Amino acid sequence: MDSYRVELVHELKAKVATENMSDRESFFQIYCEKLEQSEIIEDFHYLQFKGKGSRNRSIQIDGYVYNELDNKLTLFIIPSLAYYEDKTLTLNDADSLFKRAKYFYFDADKIISEAEESSEGYGLAYDILNKKIEINVLEIIVLTDYMKSNTINIIDRTLENNVRVNYSIYDISRMKLIDESENGKEPLVIDLWEDFQAEGIQVLPTSKTDDYQAYLCNIPGELLAKMYNKYQSRLLEGNVRSFLQTKGKVNKGIRNTILNSPEMFFAYNNGIAATAEAVDISERADGKVITGFKSLQIVNGGQTTASLANAWENDKSLNSHNQIKRIFVPMKISVVSQKSAEELIPNISRFANSQNKVSDADLASNHPFHRKVEELSRRIHAPAVGGNQFGKFWYYERANGQYRQETYKSTDSFKKNFESRYPKSQLFKKVDLAKYYNIFLQKPHIASAGAQMSFNKFSEWMIKQWDKNSDFVNDEFYRKVIALSILFKKADNIVRNQDWYDSYKANIVAYTLSVIIHRVETDFSESTIDFQQIWKDQDLTLGWTKQIQKVSYIMYQHLTREDRTVENVTEWAKRETSWTMAKEIDFEYEEEFIAQLINKKYVITQEYSAIKEQKKANEMNGLLQVYEYGSAFWKEVYNWGDQEKIWNIQDVSFMKLAMGIDEGKVPSDRQAAKILQLLEKARMESFPK
Incomplete structure (x- = not known):
């Protein structure tokens, strides 16, 4: 436990340093990321609120999750951090924490009467009052680096004002068990x-x-x-x-x-x-x-x-x-x-x-698009920057828990070497990719609508593009995705450090980047954003930084404007009306920002060349696959399909070509692609291999 505690504090301090956040927020992020990976929660939000409720009772929360599918509101609360000390969470401690978080929900009307309207605490309290008929379950979770006392066993659920209230504690020993499980999950x-x-x-x-x-x-x-x-x-x-x-x-x-x-x-x-x-x-x-x-x-x-x-x-x-x-x-x-x-x-x-x-979009998490992005992320390393002698990789986590599985039960030296090549700060997931690309597609209202909705909408777009021409997923595309990731992470940091910043960071960042991308596209007919330069630098220039500082304040003013048609700011950010109004707002360009725009025709030419190269590579890979399977395998596929009566006349001619490869028959690239499609057709009909 001591070594795990030391590792946790090191991770916390590293996050504080690299992402410029408080110790408390860093701790919240680390624990919630583990719970999200364990599929216990999703789409969590940090929100620190302290105040007084009715009868002067103390109120405190440190974050929340609203699960629309379950009609469940989860409120998180964190006691003071123990860091390197061995502290025990007693039954009285837990009871006090549960009550403080619970009262945020039951005293929401009191919070609204006293909190600043533009604050997130006000926004969540307002949301609670307007969604009370939709909230069936209130869940209170204590996140702590203390050890839970042995006197705390099963915590009974309660029923209060027709709402079921559940209580959970995730102490350091429970988080250690989750971390040490093979798939990074707490088994149900x-x-x-x-x-x-x-x-x-x-x-x-x-x-x-x-x-x-x-x-x-x-x-x-x-x-x-x-x-x-x-x-x-x-x-x-x-x-x-x-x-x-x-x-x-x-x-x-x-x-x-x-x-x-x-x-x-x-x-x-x-x-x-x-x-x-x-x-x-x-x-x-x-x-x-x-x-x-x-x-x-x-x-x-x-x-x-x-x-x-x-x-x-x-x-x-x-x-x-x-x-x-x-x-x-x-x-x-x-x-x-x-x-x-x-x-x-x-x-x-x-x-x-x-x-x-x-629909295909509902099953999109298993789509070949994600396998291709995963393959690109393992092959293409980022340029060496900051005095490093070698480039590091960005790690695309296609399946939950994949990253930690790489070093599960490995030696300390292997883990250290792996994390030096694939730093945790360069890990990104499917929902992250969807959010970044929705912002690029100028849909910040979709990116603000929650991880699952954002992913579903991105999947609809992605499947259409893939079906039209899967070659768009290539080296150039991957480098652009990483540039978008860098852009989002850096913008997040820039907004966090502005004097005016108080809350709604995720929405402000999404709107800021989308509106810059939109206005460049509208205002500059021959120029565009140089995403490949962001990839090469693995950072943003001063021009980008100054432009984000300027536009983010304008977007903050837009999102909190008094004449918004929806009271709650986060709900307002999800409305297309909000985005329609935002993209019409004028702002001045920084000279350094304009200077780094690139010729649009050059970018289009580069992207077209990348698609052509990917097409050639895919065709070559298809031909190699047909040969690797061998003619005996193709005979087995043909005989099975013939027995099941799934082939038409054209299919038979392609299958005969595949069966004859050992006799010197050579399919063209296009024919090889068709043969592989027939294999997929057989598998969809339950061919077992």
Whole structure:
């Protein structure tokens, strides 16, 4: 524990130095990043507020998360930091912290009457008052580098003013366990009897391989509803969560069946598909039963699950409890080993959802675009700057926990060497890439709409571009992405250090960069921004710094303007109307900024050349792949497809060409690409290799 504590303090101090933030904010960011990686929270916001509520009671929060899918508001509170000391969080300490954070919610009206209107504390309190009917769960989380006292065991939930209040403590020992787990996650362990007084689910084992074991069962609707109401969206695989956030939780048809025809639920509903790292099986006289799960995730059937849970909670007046007790839901469970999870779970999710209305954008986190960006990030190192003798890499984390997996259980020297080549400060994730590119596409209102919405909208754009011409993802594109990342991180720092800055940094930065990009495009017909220079310097010039300082203040004034049509500033930032007004605001250009613009035709020529080079590389790689598979493999593909009757006449001619490569037949680059498409077609039809 001592070495972990030292490592935590070093990380905290490094973040303070490089990102120019307070110790408290640095600690909040470190802990919340770990919880986000563990999929316990997402899209967190730092917000430090201290004040007095009704009856002079103390109020304090240090951040929040609002989960629209779960109708859950999470408030964070941090006691004083222990740093290198071994301190204990007592039951009385925890109770006091829980109350201080809880009162922010229940005394929101008092905060509004006394707080400054432009402050984030006012904005969140205003939001709470306007969303109270939407908030079903209030979660209070204590983040601390203390050790939790042994006297603190299970903390009971409470029901206050029709809101369920949950309490959690993430102390240093709990964070150490998360950090030391193989995938950087806190496993969700469910004991059916302990948690729900359920005796088990009768189960039938089906297919089994070295990588997974499959089971079929009928899960009682009451149990499924209670499980979802307890664990909420943690029970859903990422793509399903994305789908429900976009399309809505409750399906009217499913709700109607629950309330009016529960005996027909099994016949009408396709059921759910789930994965788990492990299941507990017990033998009974009437057969095998599942008594528990480890890391259960629903990969298909999210609306079914959420509709049952919603009816159980919100349709009691319509006799929902008795109706749901009559329902059984077909459930397919795939138990996948942790080492195979990254590859298998996305495929299980993709194939499970190929039979319903889940769009490509909903499944975009598994799109080949992300694999290509990952490959570029491992191959292209940044230029050596600042006296370094070698360039460092930016690390694209395509899958959650990928970065820490690189050094899991490695030696200290290997970890040090890896982190010197791939510094943690140069790690970026899918939601980061989406945010940066939405800003570049002049959609700051989308970038401000939360990580998942921003990612979904970017995915819609990305899939259209990819389907049109996937060669746009090339070395030049990657360098531009990194330049956008540098631009965002540096702008974030610039805004943070302005005398006028108080709050709404993420929105100010998004609007500032988008409006600069928009105005350059509008005002300079022959010039454009030189992103490749930002890549080469791995930094911003003085011209950029001065321009951001000037425009960011103008955007701050716009976002907090008194005549805004939405009271809450963060909500106003999400409105397209806000962006439409912002991009019409005039500002002066700094001379140094104008001097560094580059000829637009030159940039277009460079991008076109990069696409042509990528096209050649892709074609060459396609031809190599066809040869690497070998003619015996292509015969196997052909015979399987012939048996399944999936080939048309044109397909057969391409397959014959592939089968003849050992006899000297040579496909063209275009023909090789078509042959690989036919392999994908076979796999979509369940070809097993």
